[in-house]
Amino acid sequence: MEMTVNARDREQHGLGLGLSLSLTIATAAPVESPPPPQRAISVAPISSHPAPPMPPQPQWWSGAGLFFSPSSGTDRSMERKQQQQQQQPAAVAACHGHEMPFLRGIDVNRAPAGRGSCSEDEEPAASSPNSTLSSLSGKRAAAARSGELDGDHTPRAGGGSDDEDSGAGGGSRKKLRLSKDQAAVLEESFKEHNTLNPKQKAALAKQLNLKPRQVEVWFQNRRARTKLKQTEVDCEFLKRCCETLTEENRRLQREVAELRALKLVAPHQYARMPPPTTLTMCPSCERVATADEAGRAARPAPTGPWGPVPVRPVFVDGPGRRS
DNA sequence: TATAGCTGGGGCGTTACCTCA
DNA sequence: TCTGAGGTAACGCCCCAGCTA
Numbered sequence: 001m002e003m004t005v006n007a008r009d010r011e012q013h014g015l016g017l018g019l020s021l022s023l024t025i026a027t028a029a030p031v032e033s034p035p036p037p038q039r040a041i042s043v044a045p046i047s048s049h050p051a052p053p054m055p056p057q058p059q060w061w062s063g064a065g066l067f068f069s070p071s072s073g074t075d076r077s078m079e080r081k082q083q084q085q086q087q088q089p090a091a092v093a094a095c096h097g098h099e100m101p102f103l104r105g106i107d108v109n110r111a112p113a114g115r116g117s118c119s120e121d122e123e124p125a126a127s128s129p130n131s132t133l134s135s136l137s138g139k140r141a142a143a144a145r146s147g148e149l150d151g152d153h154t155p156r157a158g159g160g161s162d163d164e165d166s167g168a169g170g171g172s173r174k175k176l177r178l179s180k181d182q183a184a185v186l187e188e189s190f191k192e193h194n195t196l197n198p199k200q201k202a203a204l205a206k207q208l209n210l211k212p213r214q215v216e217v218w219f220q221n222r223r224a225r226t227k228l229k230q231t232e233v234d235c236e237f238l239k240r241c242c243e244t245l246t247e248e249n250r251r252l253q254r255e256v257a258e259l260r261a262l263k264l265v266a267p268h269q270y271a272r273m274p275p276p277t278t279l280t281m282c283p284s285c286e287r288v289a290t291a292d293e294a295g296r297a298a299r300p301a302p303t304g305p306w307g308p309v310p311v312r313p314v315f316v317d318g319p320g321r322r323s
Numbered sequence: 324t325a326t327a328g329c330t331g332g333g334g335c336g337t338t339a340c341c342t343c344a
Numbered sequence: 345t346c347t348g349a350g351g352t353a354a355c356g357c358c359c360c361a362g363c364t365a
């Protein structure tokens with residue numbers, strides 16, 4: 001309990017492992033074709049890539065790994081939320097600490113008094129061999145009682161009720177393991193839309209012989225996993241940006257030092273040289289910008305100074321089991 | 324019209340269980 | 345067989361938007 005609070009405290013004060021990268025890059029990118037739609041972008045693990053030839057522009061990419069059609073949103077609220085997600089600078093969200101409320105609360109998973117009072121009797125046996133019931137409490141329990149969680153087609157682990165966390169009040173919660181088929185269907189559904197409206201949820205639950213709550217939880221966890229993976233991809237991406245820019249910075253500093261030395265040693269030669277301050281070189285293609293291009297580069301341009309910027313990698317694959 | 328209260332849904336952090344090397 | 349690590353279902357809390365009185 002205390003550890004939980006401390007961890008949150010650390011997080012709140014940014015003392016944790018917060019990775020904060022703020023890149024304001026004025027480097028230029030080669031002109032490329034416009035970024036493809038995010039949906040179809042597939043990303044191989046970055047670690048398998050050779051070092052990128054150029055620092056991709058941190059285009060303040062469109063959200064935390066949303067690769068589903070926005071039109072798949074089922075109501076305005078969902079669409080809005082998806083838009084919020086897409087508009088959020090994921091890298092910032094990923095690398096800054098979570099802005100969590102300070103008093104997130106005490107561990108309430110512990111032995112709720114009313115636990116076990118729900119569901120046991122209202123849940124029929126399951127067809128899914130791995131399923132068990134989940135206890136409901138608070139808002140969810142209320143929802144269940146109000147009929148949102150119809151237990152009619154609720155799966156239960158084979159004999160789930162037998163070894164139920166009987167007694168002791170704070171019995172251990174049972175955990176189901178979704179079957180491969182169930183997981184596959186959920187996955188397919190998630191690919192179509194990563195949020196569900198109540199109708200879809202109920203339909204899916206019925207189809208899979210699960211409780212709507214279980215479907216809901218699965219989608220929640222799935223979104224979290226996606227976001228986590230995307231965060232990893234983002235951080236890796238930013239790391240590489242940072243490395244490339246650091247190297248570029250070193251190179252430019254060396255160049256400046258050389259020019260200064262030249263100015264001291266051979267001022268006549270130096271005088272014939274173009275003013276170095278006007279030099280703007282694209283770090284990727286090493287093309288020197290014209291003054292006009294450099295001037296444009298100085299202005300904020302949504303697509304990058306010299307053209308469309310590369311799209312940041314987007315995580316697509318679902319998380320797999322460790323090998 | 325403005326506002327407070329309610330509700331539903333999602334995000335987040337966490338816990339506990341399960342599987343596997 | 346034991347054990348630790350990783351995956352994940354499930355939980356509670358918080359926040360926010362929409363609705364309503």
